[in-house]
Amino acid sequence: MAKRPCCSSEPNPLGNPRVSKPEQMDHLLEAFLNLYDSSTLSLDLSFNRLLESRGCESDQNQLIERALRLGSALLEAGKRSARKRDSKRNSIAWPLPPDLTTKVFSMLDTQSLCYAAATCSMFHMCVMDPLCYVNIDLTTVVPKVNNAVVSTMVHRAGKVLQSLKLGIVPGPTASPGPSQPSVYTSRTSIDASSFSWNEKKSRQGKESSILTRACLIPLVGDSGAAGALLRRLHLYNIDRMDSTALCAALSACPSLLDLEIVGLHVELRQTLEAVSTNCRLIERLFFESSKTGRDDSLKSPTCVDFVNNCHHLTSLALRGFKLHDHKVRILVKGFRKLKYVDFSTSYSITGSFLRNLGGSSGWNLLEVLILRDCLHLKEIEVARLLTAVLSGDFKLLRHLDISNKEGLASEGDWYDRCYSSSGIPIKQVLEERPSLCLLADFPSEGSFFQPEPMIESDVNTDISLPSQMSSHTSDGSLFMSSSESSYNSDQGSGNEYGRDSQSYIIYEESSDEVDFLAI
Numbered sequence: 001m002a003k004r005p006c007c008s009s010e011p012n013p014l015g016n017p018r019v020s021k022p023e024q025m026d027h028l029l030e031a032f033l034n035l036y037d038s039s040t041l042s043l044d045l046s047f048n049r050l051l052e053s054r055g056c057e058s059d060q061n062q063l064i065e066r067a068l069r070l071g072s073a074l075l076e077a078g079k080r081s082a083r084k085r086d087s088k089r090n091s092i093a094w095p096l097p098p099d100l101t102t103k104v105f106s107m108l109d110t111q112s113l114c115y116a117a118a119t120c121s122m123f124h125m126c127v128m129d130p131l132c133y134v135n136i137d138l139t140t141v142v143p144k145v146n147n148a149v150v151s152t153m154v155h156r157a158g159k160v161l162q163s164l165k166l167g168i169v170p171g172p173t174a175s176p177g178p179s180q181p182s183v184y185t186s187r188t189s190i191d192a193s194s195f196s197w198n199e200k201k202s203r204q205g206k207e208s209s210i211l212t213r214a215c216l217i218p219l220v221g222d223s224g225a226a227g228a229l230l231r232r233l234h235l236y237n238i239d240r241m242d243s244t245a246l247c248a249a250l251s252a253c254p255s256l257l258d259l260e261i262v263g264l265h266v267e268l269r270q271t272l273e274a275v276s277t278n279c280r281l282i283e284r285l286f287f288e289s290s291k292t293g294r295d296d297s298l299k300s301p302t303c304v305d306f307v308n309n310c311h312h313l314t315s316l317a318l319r320g321f322k323l324h325d326h327k328v329r330i331l332v333k334g335f336r337k338l339k340y341v342d343f344s345t346s347y348s349i350t351g352s353f354l355r356n357l358g359g360s361s362g363w364n365l366l367e368v369l370i371l372r373d374c375l376h377l378k379e380i381e382v383a384r385l386l387t388a389v390l391s392g393d394f395k396l397l398r399h400l401d402i403s404n405k406e407g408l409a410s411e412g413d414w415y416d417r418c419y420s421s422s423g424i425p426i427k428q429v430l431e432e433r434p435s436l437c438l439l440a441d442f443p444s445e446g447s448f449f450q451p452e453p454m455i456e457s458d459v460n461t462d463i464s465l466p467s468q469m470s471s472h473t474s475d476g477s478l479f480m481s482s483s484e485s486s487y488n489s490d491q492g493s494g495n496e497y498g499r500d501s502q503s504y505i506i507y508e509e510s511s512d513e514v515d516f517l518a519i
Contacts, residue, residue, distance in 0.1 A: 047067070051063060051064070083120075083121050084121070086120060086121070087120055087121040087122045090120050090122045094122065098126055101123075101126045102126045102127075102129045102131055102132060103131075105123075105126055105127055105129075105132045106129075106131045106132045106134060109137050110133075110135075110136050110137045113127055113132055128156065130156060130158045130159075130160045131160060132156075133154075133156045133157035133160070134157065134160050134161065134162050134163070135162060135163040135232075136153050136154065136157060136161065136163065136164050137163075137165045138150060138153065138164075138165065138166050139165050139166065139167055139168070139169045139234075140168060140169070141169065142168070143168065143209040143210055143211075144209050145166070145209060145211060146209050146210060147211060147212060147214050147215045147217075150166060150211070150215045150216075150218060151217070151218045154218035154219065154226050155218060155226070157226065158225065158226065159225050159226065159228060159229060160229065161226050161227070161229065161230055162229060162230060163230070163231060163232040163233075164219075164230060164234070165233075165234040165235075165236075166215060166234070166235055166236070166238065167211065167235050167236030167237050167238045167262075168236055168237040169236050169237070210239075210240070211238045211240065211241075212238075212240040212241075213240055213242050213244075214245070215238065215241075216241075216245060216246070216248070216249035217245075217249075219249045219252050219253065220248055220249060220251070220252045224251075224252035224253075226252075227249065227252035227253040228252070228253075228254070228255065229255050230253045231255060231256065231257045231258060232256075232257065233249075233253065233258070233259050233260070234258075234259075234260040235260070235261050235264055236260075236262045236263060237263035237264070237290075238264055239265070241264045241265060241266060242265060242266060243266045243267045243270040243271065246261075246264065246266050246271065246274070247270055247271070247273075247274035250271075250274040250278050250279055251274065251277075251278045252278075253278065253279060254278060254279065254280075254281070255281060256278075256279040256282055257281055257282060257283045257284065258282075258283065258284045259279065259282060259284070259285050259286070259287075260284075260285075260286040260287075261286070261287045261288065262286075262288045263288065264290060265290055265291075267295065267297045268287065268289070268295050268297050268318070268321050269297035269298050269302050270297070271287065272298070272302050272303075272306050273302055273305070273306075275306070275310065276302075276305045276306045276310060279310070280309050280310055280311075280312075281312055282310050282312065282313055283312050283314050283315065284313075284314065284340075285313065285315070285316055285317065285318075286315070286317040286319075286342075287317065287318050287319070287321075288319040288320055289319065289320035289321050290320075291320075292345055292347075294322065295320075295321050295322060296321075296322040298321065298323065298327055299327075300326065300327055300330060303327050303330040303331050303334075304330060304334075306331070307330060307331060307334030307335060308334075310335075311335075311336075311337070313335045313337065313338065314335075314337045314339045314340065314365075315338075315339060316331065316332075316335065316338060316341055316342070317340070317341075317342035317344075317370075318342075318343055319343065319344045319345050319346065320344075320346065321346055321347070322347040322348050323343060323346045323347070323348055324349070325348075325349060325350055325351070325352045325353040326353070328343065328349060328353045329353035329357075332353065332357065333357060336365075337365060338365065338366055339365050339366060339367045339368065339396075340367065340368045341366065341368065341369050341370065342368070342370040343370070343371055343374060344370050344371065344373055344374070344401075345372070345373045345374070346374050347374075347375060347376065348376055349371070349374045349376060349377060350376050350377060350378045350381055350409070351371070351374075351377050351378050351381025351382060351384075351385065352378075352381055354381060354384070354385045354388075355381075355384065357393075364396070365396060366394060366396060366397055367396050367397060367399065368397075368398070369397065369399070369400050369401070370399075370400075370401040371401065372401045372402070372403045372404065372439075373403070373404055373405055373406070374404065375404070375406055375409070376409055377402070377404060377408055377409060378408060378409045378411060379408040379409065379410060379411070379418040379423055379424065380411045382402050382408060382424055383423060383424050383425065385402075386424055386425050386426065386428075386429050387425060389432075389433065389436075390425060390428060390429060390432055397433075397436060398435060398436060398437060399436070399437045399439075400436060400437070400438050400439070401439040402439070402440050403439050403440055403441035403442065404441075404442060405441075405443060406443070407419040407442050407443060408442070418442075419442050419443055419444065419445060420442070421440050421442060424440065426438060426440050
């Protein structure tokens with residue numbers, strides 16, 4: 001039997017000619033493309049004959065591999081050329097010049113921007129302009145965004161970033177009202193939108209669509225360039241966010257004017273300290289606790305520093321925290337430009353902080369006051385507030401909400417709830433101030449819920465502050481007088497314990513892209 005020829009005995013069996021001139025390549029490619037109308041059978045037979053002419057099996061494998069590579073290269077070249085031609089036709093047919101197209105795209109929301117970028121190469125190039133990412137909104141009803149998406153968008157915006165919104169928000173059918181809690185966990189949000197957690201998890205793989213504590217790192221990177229001009233930061237229900245990561249991000253945002261935090265596992269005291277230190281231009285703060293009534297971390301010195309450093313604040317909402325009247329009084333009396341105040345669902349507030357505030361310089365601009373569902377709010381303090389309104393205080397007040405689903409607390413007994421408005425001059429106020437929107441909804445009878453009693457032994461030990469807190473000075477700094485300190489001795493109580501000992505797990509990051517990013 002004849003020996004099988006050795007592959008090495010035939011130098012360069014495939015020839016592999018190298019084309020030295022572009023003209024030769026063009027002629028060869030043109031000749032090859034002229035075979036487009038040849039039948040598939042004839043091409044198969046020709047290729048098989050070429051294979052059989054190669055005596056070595058390795059040479060045959062190389063021939064097949066080269067045919068596949070050549071076919072793939074021609075396919076990609078054809079696709080690229082088609083895209084270029086389409087883009088050129090689109091640019092001719094599109095009525096707007098590139099700069100106006102970019103201006104139009106900059107007005108789109110972030111998800112629509114991604115859809116537009118996926119339509120054609122011309123739109124994709126326009127969308128790459130940083131001006132299109134001045135206002136980034138990556139909020140979703142179900143988890144669709146991960147850290148990689150946030151990082152991509154923030155880096156595209158660069159130094160022009162002015163607004164960033166992240167997290168899970170309730171769907172349109174479950175949109176919270178002005179006084180309704182908006183804290184949702186990722187599971188709650190998904191269930192509300194007919195997506196089960198297990199189904200979403202199995203579809204997305206290894207939790208690639210979950211935001212973590214690292215989602216705000218792009219604001220801090222590059223010496224804080226992305227956060228330098230940031231004006232608005234809204235964070236909703238990011239389960240894996242913690243105080244350390246949030247405070248680090250706030251340290252890179254000196255121009256922040258609007259901060260909204262809902263459902264994050266962050267501490268009130270640490271957050272206010274970070275805002276007071278780094279975000280002194282802040283005008284609006286909306287902070288809703290993820291653990292209603294359990295965050296008692298706020299200290300009176302923190303309130304004083306917050307007031308002294310943030311003179312521009314006009315809107316303050318602290319919802320669901322365990323606040324005490326003497327601390328609230330420091331805040332509301334210290335901010336002289338306040339127009340909007342919301343302490344809904346806050347524990348320990350009795351309403352005594354409202355005494356003698358209506359005519360003070362700190363409250364003459366107040367337009368909205370919301371004390372909905374403050375479980376320890378006393379009926380007598382509400383009556384005093386409305387009496388002050390009747391006497392001419394709170395002249396600019398146009399919206400007041402004192403509704404309580406558990407009724408108001410009586411003066412003597414916390415368990416004795418008041419479900420009638422007969423002891424409150426609501427009718428007289430509406431007659432005297434017809435332009436005032438007064439909400440006072442109470443249940444017809446008691447519920448099964450029993451509010452946590454407030455006992456005298458719980459009076460906070462930091463009510464008496466140093467003499468530095470005496471009054472407003474000429475530079476606008478807030479201090480508290482000894483008479484006001486004694487006034488606060490009858491305020492609502494509750495011990496201020498240290499920082500919550502709960503620890504938060506740092507989860508492993510995933511860099512997988514998700515379908516939200518269509519670019």
